[in-house]
Amino acid sequence: MSAPLRLGTRGSKLAMAQSGHVADALTAHTGRPVELVEVVTAGDRSHAPVHRLGVGVFVSALRDALVAGTIDFAVHSYKDLPTAAAAGLHIAAVPPRQDPRDALVARDGRTLNELAEGATVGTGALRRIAQLHALGRQLSVTPIRGNIDTRLARVLGPEADLDAVVLARAGLARIDRTDVITETLDPMLMLPAPAQGALAVECRIDDQELVELLATLDHAPSRAAVTAERAMLATLEAGCSAPVAAYAVVAEGEPTGSGAEGDVVQEIYLRGAVISPDGTREVRLSRTGTPADAAEIGKALAAELLDLGADSILGPQGQDGPGTQQFGSTE
Numbered sequence: 001m002s003a004p005l006r007l008g009t010r011g012s013k014l015a016m017a018q019s020g021h022v023a024d025a026l027t028a029h030t031g032r033p034v035e036l037v038e039v040v041t042a043g044d045r046s047h048a049p050v051h052r053l054g055v056g057v058f059v060s061a062l063r064d065a066l067v068a069g070t071i072d073f074a075v076h077s078y079k080d081l082p083t084a085a086a087a088g089l090h091i092a093a094v095p096p097r098q099d100p101r102d103a104l105v106a107r108d109g110r111t112l113n114e115l116a117e118g119a120t121v122g123t124g125a126l127r128r129i130a131q132l133h134a135l136g137r138q139l140s141v142t143p144i145r146g147n148i149d150t151r152l153a154r155v156l157g158p159e160a161d162l163d164a165v166v167l168a169r170a171g172l173a174r175i176d177r178t179d180v181i182t183e184t185l186d187p188m189l190m191l192p193a194p195a196q197g198a199l200a201v202e203c204r205i206d207d208q209e210l211v212e213l214l215a216t217l218d219h220a221p222s223r224a225a226v227t228a229e230r231a232m233l234a235t236l237e238a239g240c241s242a243p244v245a246a247y248a249v250v251a252e253g254e255p256t257g258s259g260a261e262g263d264v265v266q267e268i269y270l271r272g273a274v275i276s277p278d279g280t281r282e283v284r285l286s287r288t289g290t291p292a293d294a295a296e297i298g299k300a301l302a303a304e305l306l307d308l309g310a311d312s313i314l315g316p317q318g319q320d321g322p323g324t325q326q327f328g329s330t331e
């Protein structure tokens, strides 16, 4: 029997849950045993706001361990990955994506519409802060951070001090806490972060055997959706500093009539938005195409958003000066 593959993971409940899930799936698909190896990241040690630390803090220790060869592969929340490629590493699989929508957890079972004027809503992501302000409901949006349980305790615990929090539905699903959700938010009101709900399974690019093993976990429609959203984000990052939201869906399109009978034509539908942190300005567009062109569709949508003035929407850098991390880091 072959030696276990070493899967590096952060120790948080969410990271352990998603790593355990991928480990089980890989063993089921390939028969190879997998061992979890805990890696402590700078993000786990620090209590500074995430938008000051930068999104890379949860990721770089895992990537260092991959490059050093102390682990064989890692599972990341895809939305936490910087858009820049990592030298020598390869995203070998994007497993089937979870529901990418955001979720509201509120006291007394309330939905967004049932929150009183001035209700306190906690979230750390500028993208969510911006869209909560854009509702025009005079909500009092409070920046929070910490792991999922810490954030839930702000509403549900004995020391609860907020009326509601907004979290990714996928994170709650992975730790089996969808029971606390009082509303899953319509993407028309709360467009998710690029790649939210998706995982990235990463290994060394020259580890050919593992690249092939991990590929058995890949889900093409999920990869195409994430590719479009992230291509849009990467193009926007160069040109603007405001919060970015994106959501792509791959579905069966209208038959064109030109293909052979029974042909299933896949179509990708990408929506994107750039919103000012105070919610007063936004540009929002959508675009469709074929999943094979996912990256081009994302880039083209970003170019159109920039044409509409996405670059003139002021992000956090406008207030904090140079040195502040990119907005993407707030997710």
Ligand SMILES: NCc1[nH]cc(CCC(=O)O)c1CC(=O)O
Binding pocket: 077, 078, 079, 080, 166, 167, 168, 169, 170, 171, 195, 196, 197, 198, 330, 331
């Ligand atoms: N940085 C926070 C983060 N990164 C990944 C998830 C879980 C959801 C996902 O995998 O997209 C979360 C929690 C949240 O946004 O509420």
